Amino acid sequence: MAMHEKYEPRALEKKWQDAWEARGTFRKGRPAPKGKKYVLEMLPYPSGKMHMGHVRNYLLGDVYARYFWMKGFDVVHPMGWDAFGLPAENAAIKDGVHPATRTRENIASFKAEIRTLGYSYDWALEVNTSEPSYYRWNQWFFLKMLEKGLVYRRFSRVNWCTGCLTVIANEQVKDGVCERCEAKVMDKEMPEWAFRITNYSQVLLDALDGLTEWPDRITSAQRNWIGRSEGVEADFALEGSTEKVRVFTTRVDTIFGCTYVVLAPDHRVVASITSKAQQPAVDAFVAKMAAQSKTERTEEGAEKEGVFTGAYAVNPFTGAKVPVWVANFVLSDYGTGAVMSVPAHDARDFDFAKKYALPVKTVIHPSTKGPWDGEGAYTDDGVLVDSGAYSGKPSADARKDMGAWLVQQGLGKPTTTWRQKDWGFSRQRYWGTPIPIVYCEKCDPDRKGIPVPYQQLPVTLPDIETDKVLTGKGEPPLAKVASWVNTTCPRCQGPARREVETMDTFVDSCWYFARYLSPAFEAAPVDAAAAKQYLPVDLYVGGPEHATMHLLYFRFWTRVMKELGLSPVDEPVTRLITQGIVNGPDGRKMSKRWGNVVAPSSIVDKYGADTARGYVLFAGPPERDFDWSDKAMEGVFRFLHRVWTLAATHEAACAGARHDGPYEGKALEIRKTAHKALKRVTEAIERLSFNTAIAGIMECVNALYLAKEVSTPAEKAAMNEAVRLLAVVLVPFMPHFANELAQAYGAKEPLEESSWPAFEPTLVVDDVIPYAVQVLGKLRAEIMVPAGAGEAEVRAAAEADPKIVAALGGKPVKKFVFVPKRLVNFVV
């Protein structure tokens, strides 16, 4: 097939996209003795349009997937839709279009756009989380986890918008007011459903050590987030009261220096211990704190404030009486909501003590040599002083001994606390998974909730009159749909009401990777046989912004799935990469506001998908941000033209050319060029270094240009081989282009269906190797030495070089360093 003179991407790309689809090139489940590769990208929320971030995300997976297709693996590479969520519902509130309608349209256009980029997806595995066939299994999981005690109802402090009369997310609170209606946002105690993810805190933390192919920044973010902290709890008796205050501290070794105790404003005992005299001040303070939202109270630079309660606590070690305060900086939901303050050895306690003129008592010296002479608090470990029987002990020993003493006295114990909280997943929204619970006044007077029986799943979302139900005001939308809310109690068959809350969409993305493997399976959310065959995911690609939410939640869920017998794996993903951001040409984040958005569709229309793909991959390593550059992208377009011209120029003479005799001279050089590129690209892809893989291909093309005309049969055959290898290595990056090239040179089927060749070892080594010659580590000459030469021969050659003779200047050589195939170094 004769090539056109010029590279015309448009028609050619459509042709190959249709061919892959018609042939089922990317269908999972082919016989593959080499095994499986599961390549996954984070499923998108289907907004109407793709942006460059999506393009990049999916490309990184696509290169890897295509490579393993060609390596002969059974590759799973699915795509689906995180279709529930706020944007569709907010749009509905604004313009009255039903979220289901909007979502359907958006998926259709998003999917059409995805296809234009030529990704290797198996669309037979597609899932849509807003379909009952999917979310019924969210409900199934909910019921299973309820049985296991992993789901419970609790009271929790949420952001309550006083204008919209609904709960809103943290991101929607701007400067203490609602983003949408600008009314004041308050903290409100509300009941909500929660997953007991904290049961798994330790396991999730420990297993991070095994995730060696995850970026450090992600595992480190998860460690921070989980926030394990070891310390002790200790009881302080309250003078003149039977109540006591239990404090949590990581520095019990400083307890002899405790000069006051501080409670959270909403600590349980505050009301009962406050003295008459202090009552008005404490009441006013507590009321003021209650009126503030948590975000306000913990804002950057918020001043430390507190008041004395009039009560005194007794130090369990010393028996000393210390004043009890309440203050804004103590949080009721961390530790015990009470702290012992040691201003001499804690910076925050020091500030507070200075402000309110509380005493400071030093009990730690940096060493036995004497006290610390710096400013402020000495917060490091050291040696105890003025600490009774513990004086003279190092901090670490003292902590151990003092913890043991507390246990022995029944006054406390070593404890571990966690920053991580249980996962509250109730949402007062319509466009989500209904929580399968009903409330019956007769069977369930405490409103604990009665689970909907499994055989009644799914509890589907009701059809609604959009503009009446999705108003953004008042009670949760589902509460307004009487025909849906009113149901019968599964126990007594009497009247009952459905739970009107829906689930957080993070639930959907907790297990979708397992559902892809058997998207139509009816007996369970996951076909355990398929899970056994294909899990874990070998490569997962997504944005780093999911470090502590999605990537932690789905690790948790994976553990639960294993316990439920659905999957054999402890961890969902072996290797993770998080892609950097594609900024606008001006270096700012792409945004309508800056007018610097580069739409993928405009690039595909003008230059073709292969150029868009090539540029996004060539611009830099996957993890790093880069700024879009039209010029640099045109460079990739130019490169494709260059390859095309090369192939077209030699097509008539070389396509399909064969040669059985020896290869020498130019013919041999051409073969070497091609095989070296093949080696380099292969290794670069394995390392996920796609930018250098493309650079390697460019180098190869440059070298082939320098070969100019080919005339002998050997040269023609070599060029034929080179162009075909070029097509092979181009496949992961520019697949349409690569296939067109291969076809012109005689390929009968898409290259993805043939195999990734092994390079010829004899063709990637040179017979003469350049050696750098150093004297005292400074480069003085370069010499050419036969590849087989040993140390003695190389040394002789180096010593014969006039520049080296001059540099050595007759001085005796103390040491000779020989690095095979690279350099030698004379030490004089």
Next chain:
RNA sequence: GCGCGAGUGGCGGAACUGGCAGACGCAGCGGACUUAAAAUCCGCGGGCCCUUCGGUGGGCCGUACGGGUUCGACUCCCGUCUCGCGCACCA
């Protein structure tokens, strides 16, 4: 404040396990082709200095900064600065 990551030409980046810093590309410059331009092809390309009429030849400096280890450091160690991200009155 704690944790993690990054810092290399005018720009994006490369350098695999400590071994010739700057591959490849963009922008730039020079040449060929052209009546001319574009496109294309070929070549040059870190800085400073010396040398030569000139092509050339040579020296010193150079991977954020200051030290160290080593025959040899972008790479390893110690300290500092800057940027990004995460966590944060977390006891």
